[in-house]
Amino acid sequence: MTQPTAWEHPEPLAVSSAPVPAYGTGSLADLLPTLAAGMGVPGMTSVIPELTPADRVCVFLVDGLGWEQLRAHPEDAPFLTSLLGSSRGGTGRPLTAGYPATTAASLASVGTGLPPGAHGLAGYTVRNPDTGELMNQLRWHPYTDPHAWQPYPTVFQLAEQAGVHAAQVSSPAFETTPLTRVALSGGTFLGRLSGEDRIDCAAEQLAAGDRSLVYTYYSELDGAGHRYGVDSDTWRGQLMTVDRLAQRLADQLPPRSVLYVTADHGMIDVPFDEQHRIDFDADWELRAGVALLGGEGRARHVYAVPGAEEDVLTCWREVLGEQFWVASREEAVAAGWFGPHIDDRVYARIGDVVAAARDDVLIIASEREPKESTMVGNHGSMTPAEQLVPLLEVRS
Known part of the structure; x- marks a missing residue:
């Protein structure tokens, strides 16, 4: 899938706009x-x-x-x-x-x-x-x-x-x-x-x-x-x-x-087209600097090559525009996405970049995750x- 150039991307969603789960009151x-x-x-x-x-x-x-x-x-x-x-x-x-x-x-x-x-x-x-x-x-x-x-x-x-x-x-x-x-x-x-x-x-x-x-x-x-x-x-x-x-x-x-x-x-349910199913394995921009892709289609953990963390974060924000909340690990932790505190042993399990879908979209990986990439119903995010x-x- 061909992505627009960076200056055509809409303004990325603010991390603070994500509806954090009601930990401690109703989760x-x-x-x-x-x-x-x-x-x-x-x-x-x-x-x-x-x-x-x-x-x-x-x-x-x-x-x-x-x-x-x-x-x-x-x-x-x-x-x-x-x-x-x-x-x-x-x-x-x-x-x-x-x-x-x-x-x-x-x-x-x-x-x-x-x-x-x-x-x-x-x-x-x-x-x-x-x-x-x-x-x-x-x-x-x-x-x-x-x-x-x-x-x-x-x-x-x-x-x-x-x-x-x-x-x-x-x-x-x-x-x-x-x-x-x-x-x-x-x-x-x-x-x-x-x-x-x-x-x-x-x-x-x-x-x-x-x-x-x-x-x-x-x-x-x-x-x-x-x-x-x-x-x-x-x-x-x-x-x-x-x-x-x-x-x-x-x-x-x-x-x-x-x-x-x-x-x-x-x-x-997520439609089966390139606008709603963004294929990581076919997108050179999203793959650049990424060592491992974790999580699932609507809740991605992105692990960067050492030294490429900031570049990966910037690219994912530009490419995904208004469709995802895209946060660094530090931002997601500070915003309370995973709870009010993070155990030391858990911190490095979280992606260098965390991407949570807002719209009815997925980041699939057709080669790495062939079965998961064909699912009709999906979940994981904060909608x-x-x-x-x-x-x-x-x-x-």
């Missing part, structure tokens, strides 16, 4: 600490005041269920839509996912109660400062010691130590993955293949303790969005399934229980469609 990282504080777990702090404590708490996380996508399809999710109001004693509000709005970062934020700048899973792929290689934090490749990469305890571990019955109910394939170990371990993992079996098992686990903290997970909605888009028949069919599962769980809540339905990120996730409540 995914604040959910479990608030719930655990209500159960008397030491060290946990309640920062979402409208969440009234309960003895038994279940979090049902639906991968890819954004607040905006849910609100756009009320006919496909009548039960979840009813929770946006006050029926069944429920209330509905959005949380922000955190940056980047991607599964590995968000699940780690949920499980540890920490923003990405602390837990360290700061992107889909990031550079490992010890090896210089890109590490995929969803697939955990190349392998590195999980607890050196993410050393903090999970909220489930702390709850179990406090005498709370803790359990995770998910696909058996996730039981021993490094991501589960660093983000969601603690208590009992119960693998169940079907969504219905997971829901029924989650209800049983809620009733298994006088105080219970249970997590269950459904991934198929996200897969449908990536492959077919968030308004496709396949995606809408998955949303209908999610709606039935949520109602099935709500109907089985034991006494003194609360169910929260939430998600790890939303999603946006409402990606950042806002539901927090829907049902009490028994």
Whole structure:
């Protein structure tokens, strides 16, 4: 793709104009600490005041269920839509996912109660400062010691130590993955293949303790969005399934229980043309001075050749114009994109340049990332469609 000359580019977006996630007041990282504080777990702090404590708490996380996508399809999710109001004693509000709005970062934020700048899973792929290689934090490749990469305890571990019955109910394939170990371990993992079996098992686990903290997970909605888009028949069919599962769980809540339905990120469909899909592998301007391209299409970590950091930053700002928020590592950290503070071990994992999409555009890499470059639905950035996730409540 041929880019305009520098003087034809529009004025770059100011880094300060990016809508930073609501860390400390209403992000995914604040959910479990608030719930655990209500159960008397030491060290946990309640920062979402409208969440009234309960003895038994279940979090049902639906991968890819954004607040905006849910609100756009009320006919496909009548039960979840009813929770946006006050029926069944429920209330509905959005949380922000955190940056980047991607599964590995968000699940780690949920499980540890920490923003990405602390837990360290700061992107889909990031550079490992010890090896210089890109590490995929969803697939955990190349392998590195999980607890050196993410050393903090999970909220489930702390709850179990406090005498709370803790359990995770998910696909058996996730039981021993490094991501589960660093983000969601603690208590009992119960693998169940079907969504219905997971829901029924989650209800049983809620009733298994006088105080219970249970997590269950459904991934198929996200897969449908990536492959077919968030308004496709396949995606809408998955949303209908999610709606039935949520109602099935709500109907089985034991006494003194609360169910929260939430998600790890939303999603946006991106058209298949050169204006909306900028190919890094075919763009000499964007490639100049870049040693590694990390992150994903809407949330890029750009690692420069030593000494070329300023030139890469200047070029990316000029080429991407008003379509992306483009920040240096120092600017992104100072603006709080990854949280209010950054652990020392995490700092160098962040790109020398960080590019977050504002418009419905992607920076694909057709040769380096052939599969990811063909996805219809995408996520990662700080737009409402990606950042806002539901927090829907049902009490028994």
